[in-house]
Amino acid sequence: MNQAERIWWGKLSFSLPGALITYLMQTYMGLSELSSFLMGVVIYLLFSNIISRMMGVEGYKGLKIGVGAYFFTWITTWIILYTYLRL
Numbered sequence: 001m002n003q004a005e006r007i008w009w010g011k012l013s014f015s016l017p018g019a020l021i022t023y024l025m026q027t028y029m030g031l032s033e034l035s036s037f038l039m040g041v042v043i044y045l046l047f048s049n050i051i052s053r054m055m056g057v058e059g060y061k062g063l064k065i066g067v068g069a070y071f072f073t074w075i076t077t078w079i080i081l082y083t084y085l086r087l
Helices: 003-028 033-055 059-064 067-085
Strands: none
Touching: 003 033, 003 067, 033 059, 033 067
16 A cells, blocks of 8 residues: 555554544533534644645645545444444
């Protein structure tokens, strides 16, 4: 696998724990939906920067790789968790 593919799969796999973190912060810390959404965006930006540096890819290019996969998986998982696990 080349670097772009590793970054893409890394972002896809990190979207699941990101959704769990977002769900827990919204449910147990009482954050609003907008604050939880912004927390997910911050998680993406931080992880994107870290993985881009690890793979030796320019920051802006690393930011664009896998953005759709991350956000689609993260938002879908977050909605499913919030819908089915909300007490």
